[in-house]
Amino acid sequence: MKTEGRAREILRKAIDGGRIDDDEALTLLREADLLELGQAANIVRNRLNDPKVVTFIVDRNINYTNVCVYKCRFCAFYRKPGDPESYLLTRDELRQKIRETVELGGTGVLLQGGVHPDLPLEYYTDLLSWMREEFPEVHRHAFSPPEILFISRMTKKPLREVIGALIEAGLQSIPGGGAEILVDEIRLASLSYPKASTAGWLDVMRTGHELGLRTTATMMYGQGEKPEHRIEHMRRVRDLQDETGGFTAFIAWTFQRENTEMQEIEEEDGVSYLRHQALARLYMDNIRSIQSSWVTQGLGIGQLALKFGANDMGSIMIEENVVAAAGAENHVTTEEMKRLIRQSGYEPVQRLTLYDGWVEEGTGHRVRELAGAETGSGLNLELNSGIKRKIGRIQS
Ligand code: SF4
Numbered sequence: 001m002k003t004e005g006r007a008r009e010i011l012r013k014a015i016d017g018g019r020i021d022d023d024e025a026l027t028l029l030r031e032a033d034l035l036e037l038g039q040a041a042n043i044v045r046n047r048l049n050d051p052k053v054v055t056f057i058v059d060r061n062i063n064y065t066n067v068c069v070y071k072c073r074f075c076a077f078y079r080k081p082g083d084p085e086s087y088l089l090t091r092d093e094l095r096q097k098i099r100e101t102v103e104l105g106g107t108g109v110l111l112q113g114g115v116h117p118d119l120p121l122e123y124y125t126d127l128l129s130w131m132r133e134e135f136p137e138v139h140r141h142a143f144s145p146p147e148i149l150f151i152s153r154m155t156k157k158p159l160r161e162v163i164g165a166l167i168e169a170g171l172q173s174i175p176g177g178g179a180e181i182l183v184d185e186i187r188l189a190s191l192s193y194p195k196a197s198t199a200g201w202l203d204v205m206r207t208g209h210e211l212g213l214r215t216t217a218t219m220m221y222g223q224g225e226k227p228e229h230r231i232e233h234m235r236r237v238r239d240l241q242d243e244t245g246g247f248t249a250f251i252a253w254t255f256q257r258e259n260t261e262m263q264e265i266e267e268e269d270g271v272s273y274l275r276h277q278a279l280a281r282l283y284m285d286n287i288r289s290i291q292s293s294w295v296t297q298g299l300g301i302g303q304l305a306l307k308f309g310a311n312d313m314g315s316i317m318i319e320e321n322v323v324a325a326a327g328a329e330n331h332v333t334t335e336e337m338k339r340l341i342r343q344s345g346y347e348p349v350q351r352l353t354l355y356d357g358w359v360e361e362g363t364g365h366r367v368r369e370l371a372g373a374e375t376g377s378g379l380n381l382e383l384n385s386g387i388k389r390k391i392g393r394i395q396s
Contacts, residue, residue, distance in 0.1 A: 006031070008036075014040055025283050034271060037282075041309030042307055055289075056341065058104060058107060060106060067114050068080075070195040074192070108140075110141045121157070125165055141174070142174070144177030145177070148166070163208055176215055176216035186225045205244075237287075290309050299332070303343065
């Protein structure tokens with residue numbers, strides 16, 4: 001099928017730098033030819049990012065606990081408090097995991113749990129300060145909005161105060177987990193509303209951005225929502241990005257049903273994944289990076305996604321437990337990741353957590369670019385600096 005009429009005009013508009021609205025996004029999703037959609041996304045990707053480079057990160061997802069007070073229907077990872085399979089990692093276990101990460105050339109850790117009912121704010125702040133003390137070179141990307149909202153509810157402290165305390169203890173950025181579909185009707189149906197409403201998730205991110213943190217934005221789709229809901233999700237994220245400029249990347253993946261309560265849902269296929277990712281690249285015109293979800297899609301589709309708007313392959317996944325619990329288990333070594341990227345026709349670059357620098361091959365030095373250097377500005381103007389790189393400082 002070739003793209004015709006209105007869909008073709010919309011693709012042209014996006015290629016020319018115009019912003020597409022929700023109706024236009026829906027038209028593209030329904031009517032655009034897959035390859036033409038991908039081609040347009042690739043052009044936009046190349047405008048916003050170095051066309052020759054695909055980035056990835058060496059880090060580890062550490063799920064410090066699987067105990068959770070919530071029961072999201074799409075989740076195969078959580079265990080109820082007291083369940084024989086429940087765990088809370090000890091300091092020694094955490095130390096061991098972080099040490100292994102550093103030995104593998106890792107630069108960061110993503111810490112995320114279930115939502116444990118009995119951990120006070122001090123548990124989180126002590127954990128961050130301990131990490132800062134023991135592994136100062138490891139970036140602390142920690143605690144998704146549902147965990148932060150829960151701490152705020154339990155302590156009856158405002159979000160600003162909770163996030164402020166976490167930052168003081170060593171928090172450096174917030175992962176975008178727990179977004180799934182940011183439409184309350186869908187959250188109510190999947191039982192994810194109690195952990196975070198749409199407004200609650202966005203409030204955590206807005207407050208984090210206002211306090212100077214950068215965060216990622218995620219989306220997990222294919223849980224029975226309509227295309228309109230997916231677009232509404234992207235609009236909520238795009239609107240907040242217009243307001244704060246604090247999102248570094250948009251990372252979308254598809255619902256994996258194994259071991260979940262949602263066996264009735266058909267999983268999305270690779271074609272649907274590529275179509276959505278290309279649309280996300282065109283629609284999210286104010287977020288520079290789009291990450292390919294090879295972990296849920298497999299390495300082949302993960303590579304193809306690089307031709308459909310993605311500029312980043314995400315983590316090599318030294319450890320991942322959440323989607324693995326739902327049947328999608330994928331890991332690669334750093335060398336395999338580089339090979340996959342080269343095979344796809346790009347130069348692999350190991351980036352840092354905030355997408356603001358990279359690890360120099362051979363020396364292992366971390367090199368940072370100055371975001372917004374041309375304008376003297378920070379977050380919001382990063383896109384204007386395009387692919388020009390200015391090296392800010394070098395640290396070993
Ligand atoms: S998705 Fe997160 S909040 Fe929901 S049940 Fe699973 S671990 Fe708990």
